[in-house]
Amino acid sequence: MKTDEMASVLGSSCEERYDYFLTAVGEHRDIWIVVNNDQQFLKIYDEDDGIEYLPVWPDRAFAAAYCEDAADLAPKSIAVPEFFKKWIDGLTRDGLQVGVFPGSDATVWMMAPSELKSDLQEELSQP
Template identity: 60%
Template sequence: MDGEERYDYFLDAVIEEREVWILVNADNRFLKIVSDEDRVAYLPVWPGEQFAIEYAKGTDELAPKAISLPDFFNKWVPGLTRDGLEVGVFPGAESEVWITAPEELKRDLQEGLSGSGF
């Protein structure tokens, strides 16, 4: 899947499961990546635990952690925005990553939630 297809899959899965997955180290600090191309710092997020585990393969110090959608909306989005971090949606080992502003991702998820009948 390309970046846009992964983004759409991510939205559907997160709306269904009501959680976002990140990777944290032993100190419970979240993984932050700075892209080589444009030096943009972002928080990588995945639609499920297994995808995060797969991405972290080969590293002992990273573990998946779930964030509920309410926590993501109310705590993480304002914090990421304040810290100037973007969100890297559903990165894979070999594929491009869709980087978006936290508020844009929140808006897309909220639109999906309201359209899903919940």
């Protein structure tokens, strides 16, 4: 992906990035997260809202861009079926939200794991 295209997508609104995320994940069937050297996934605590969340991206390039300034972080893909089977219940049990596709302005579409699953299932059912 070209740098100017990435910048354009990252600079779009939360809703536009969310739609981009659904479409991209629907096409490629992978969700991207960030892990540290111990393979522990990144979770972020939003002090303003008192919410802890798992940030997710639609593509390796976006997750890798997020990791650029952190030598101990790397992108990791999760196949959608695995995300549905293992991650949705685990995130819900742990009280984590999902932060879909953080933007360059630090905004993120926040939602419950079950809501993301429902929206992705709808996207995947499209012909």
